[in-house]
Amino acid sequence: MQKRYIFGVDMGGTTIKNGLFTVDGKLLEQWEIPTRVIENGSHILDDITETIMKKAATNNIKIDDVEGIGIGIPGPVGEDGTVYCCVNVGWGIFNIADELYKRTGVCVRADNDANIATLGELWKGAGSGCSNIVMITIGTGVGGGIVTNGKILHGYKGVAGEIGHMIVVDNETVKCSCGRCGCLQQYSSATGIVKGAKQMLAEGNADSVLRKCENLTAKDVCNAAIFGDKIGMQVMDRACWLLGKALAQISCIVTPEVFVIGGGLSKAGMFLVDSIQKYYQEYVFHASSDVGFVLAELGNDAGIYGAAKLFIE
Amino acid sequence: MQKRYIFGVDMGGTTIKNGLFTVDGKLLEQWEIPTRVIENGSHILDDITETIMKKAATNNIKIDDVEGIGIGIPGPVGEDGTVYCCVNVGWGIFNIADELYKRTGVCVRADNDANIATLGELWKGAGSGCSNIVMITIGTGVGGGIVTNGKILHGYKGVAGEIGHMIVVDNETVKCSCGRCGCLQQYSSATGIVKGAKQMLAEGNADSVLRKCENLTAKDVCNAAIFGDKIGMQVMDRACWLLGKALAQISCIVTPEVFVIGGGLSKAGMFLVDSIQKYYQEYVFHASSDVGFVLAELGNDAGIYGAAKLFIE
Numbered sequence: 001m002q003k004r005y006i007f008g009v010d011m012g013g014t015t016i017k018n019g020l021f022t023v024d025g026k027l028l029e030q031w032e033i034p035t036r037v038i039e040n041g042s043h044i045l046d047d048i049t050e051t052i053m054k055k056a057a058t059n060n061i062k063i064d065d066v067e068g069i070g071i072g073i074p075g076p077v078g079e080d081g082t083v084y085c086c087v088n089v090g091w092g093i094f095n096i097a098d099e100l101y102k103r104t105g106v107c108v109r110a111d112n113d114a115n116i117a118t119l120g121e122l123w124k125g126a127g128s129g130c131s132n133i134v135m136i137t138i139g140t141g142v143g144g145g146i147v148t149n150g151k152i153l154h155g156y157k158g159v160a161g162e163i164g165h166m167i168v169v170d171n172e173t174v175k176c177s178c179g180r181c182g183c184l185q186q187y188s189s190a191t192g193i194v195k196g197a198k199q200m201l202a203e204g205n206a207d208s209v210l211r212k213c214e215n216l217t218a219k220d221v222c223n224a225a226i227f228g229d230k231i232g233m234q235v236m237d238r239a240c241w242l243l244g245k246a247l248a249q250i251s252c253i254v255t256p257e258v259f260v261i262g263g264g265l266s267k268a269g270m271f272l273v274d275s276i277q278k279y280y281q282e283y284v285f286h287a288s289s290d291v292g293f294v295l296a297e298l299g300n301d302a303g304i305y306g307a308a309k310l311f312i313e
Numbered sequence: 314m315q316k317r318y319i320f321g322v323d324m325g326g327t328t329i330k331n332g333l334f335t336v337d338g339k340l341l342e343q344w345e346i347p348t349r350v351i352e353n354g355s356h357i358l359d360d361i362t363e364t365i366m367k368k369a370a371t372n373n374i375k376i377d378d379v380e381g382i383g384i385g386i387p388g389p390v391g392e393d394g395t396v397y398c399c400v401n402v403g404w405g406i407f408n409i410a411d412e413l414y415k416r417t418g419v420c421v422r423a424d425n426d427a428n429i430a431t432l433g434e435l436w437k438g439a440g441s442g443c444s445n446i447v448m449i450t451i452g453t454g455v456g457g458g459i460v461t462n463g464k465i466l467h468g469y470k471g472v473a474g475e476i477g478h479m480i481v482v483d484n485e486t487v488k489c490s491c492g493r494c495g496c497l498q499q500y501s502s503a504t505g506i507v508k509g510a511k512q513m514l515a516e517g518n519a520d521s522v523l524r525k526c527e528n529l530t531a532k533d534v535c536n537a538a539i540f541g542d543k544i545g546m547q548v549m550d551r552a553c554w555l556l557g558k559a560l561a562q563i564s565c566i567v568t569p570e571v572f573v574i575g576g577g578l579s580k581a582g583m584f585l586v587d588s589i590q591k592y593y594q595e596y597v598f599h600a601s602s603d604v605g606f607v608l609a610e611l612g613n614d615a616g617i618y619g620a621a622k623l624f625i626e
Contacts, residue, residue, distance in 0.1 A: 076600070132468060132469045144566075146566070146567075148461070148466055148467075148468065148473075149464075149467075151462075153461055153466075153567065154461075154462075155445060155461065155566075155567050155568025155569070156445045156568045156569055156570045156601075156604070157568070157600065159568045159598075159600040159601060160461075160566060160567050160568045161565075161566065162565045162566075162568075162598050162600065162601075163565060163566065165565050165598040166562045166565045166566075167558070167561065167562070167596050178598060178599060179599065180596070180598075245480070248480065249479045249480070249562055250566055252474075252475040252476060252478050252479045253457075253459070253468075253473065253474065253475075253476065253479075253563055253566050253567060254459075254466065254468050254473050254566060254567065255468025255469045255470070255472045255473045255475075256468070256469055257469045283480050283493070285472075285475050285478040285491060285493075286491060286492065287389065287470065287472040287475065288469075288472060288475075291469070
């Protein structure tokens with residue numbers, strides 16, 4: 001008999017987001033639990049099992065009626081469910097699908113968090129109706145997910161979509177967290193934007209509203225740029241130039257129907273999209289000049305949708 | 314009843330290469346016919362039909378015993394067999410699978426020529442045993458094909474893999490054939506290498522064996538570099554630097570198991586591969602540092618193998 005429910009789980013470094021779905025894709029309920037990173041994250045799978053079992057019981061759902069648990073992980077995941085390393089929560093290499101199945105008795109599919117967010121946006125968000133999308137998440141870093149022909153592109157060992165680590169500036173001397181110099185996320189992530197603004201403020205005496213900000217954020221820099229502040233504009237212009245150029249290169253390689261822009265910085269809305277797209281058009285190969293640019297629509301819920309989608313054809 | 318034969322066709326601007334295969338993938342015979350580009354290539358499909366029918370008759374093969382005709386086209390092809398434009402032979406937009414089926418009565422699958430060459434190398438050549446490869450063809454231009462999970466990556470409208478048109482140099486003023494400035498193939502194709510050498514010879518008085526070459530070829534420049542000629546070394550170094558850097562960016566996006574280097578320039582062998590790989594290592598994200606580099610093995614036959622593979626699971 002056809003089972004009726006799916007759980008979608010999106011694991012972050014601070015909280016674990018959970019969704020209870022019907023097998024035809026309706027979100028019935030969503031909730032969060034904290035991520036217990038103590039003792040190398042060794043309690044996390046038990047916590048997820050407990051919260052799922054409780055939610056099932058509260059809703060009078062028999063575990064036999066659960067089709068599967070989809071889960072997104074903040075690190076590379078192999079197609080068989082092997083987690084290769086998950087720095088944020090202290091995990092080493094193990095098979096999360098097997099381990100969570102042992103605890104719950106339910107079939108488990110796992111994937112990288114950026115990938116499932118992309119799949120979520122394709123299914124129920126900004127990419128709906130498309131089969132080929134690339135999602136760029138601009139937050140602490142610059143992350144990416146690629147869906148081609150409706151399927152997540154994993155690449156060898158699950159490391160496809162590392163858009164933030166494309167080297168886009170030559171002769172950089174400051175190192176990225178990955179150890180190399182000149183990665184996209186050094187300039188175009190929220191962190192990179194703040195760094196860039198601080199550097200520019202320190203190097204010159206130009207008037208800027210940013211001098212008044214005590215705890216400078218990327219949002220401040222973005223707002224300053226929107227209101228014509230010179231330093232704000234210069235920093236955002238560089239961030240968007242490098243993003244537009246990198247996306248044009250991505251278009252030469254995988255050619256999506258749309259780019260979906262998400263992450264904290266995407267709250268800057270069309271200002272950000274328009275600036276990126278302006279530079280994209282300068283660099284793009286003519287056959288990809290009509291690729292669309294849209295803002296992500298599901299916000300922090302993209303992950304639970306995408307995780308559930310792992311069980312929906 | 315299981316049919317027993319497949320034809321693989323690789324259409325170029327000058328010749329059409331053909332292969333007769335068994336359905337289990339054995340190449341029985343191969344031959345060429347010229348590509349008749351006159352009158353906007355309107356005779357080509359009739360020529361292909363005729364040569365296939367003749368070959369079948371000579372081998373006492375009934376057309377009912379032919380599983381399919383796979384064909385590679387020098388231009389973008391949609392997944393349904395739509396040729397979008399094929400400048401070399403004067404074709405506009407039409408469905409080649411339908412047209413060739415009407416003439417032959419045999420099921421037809423079509424794809425881009427770089428894509429089928431990549432599929433051929435994956436199946437019977439340098440990428441055998443792999444599921445994820447990227448092939449770079451360095452000849453008149455720089456072309457590319459991408460296979461992920463054993464399937465050709467088409468992207469939206471079939472334009473994925475346009476590696477030669479990644480913009481890799483800022484502030485270039487000379488235009489690429491595509492109308493933009495700074496594309497990879499302006500520096501790293503055989504044509505780009507010859508241009509680069511000629512420019513360097515014209516700009517200075519440095520001693521170089523290349524001054525003696527009447528019709529300078531990329532092979533001359535490559536050989537000169539191998540034997541320590543300064544201008545040859547500088548030109549090849551730039552070509553390989555930009556290739557290595559571009560492949561590192563491709564690794565961030567699709568992450569193959571191996572890069573297969575093919576095309577006329579690949580005859581330079583390990584000199585070329587080693588130089589590209591040296592720069593690749595400088596730019597690559599650590600998770601992709603063990604991606605392999607191999608020379609293409611099938612040469613001009615890759616296309617007919619890949620075309621036949623379109624009918625073999």
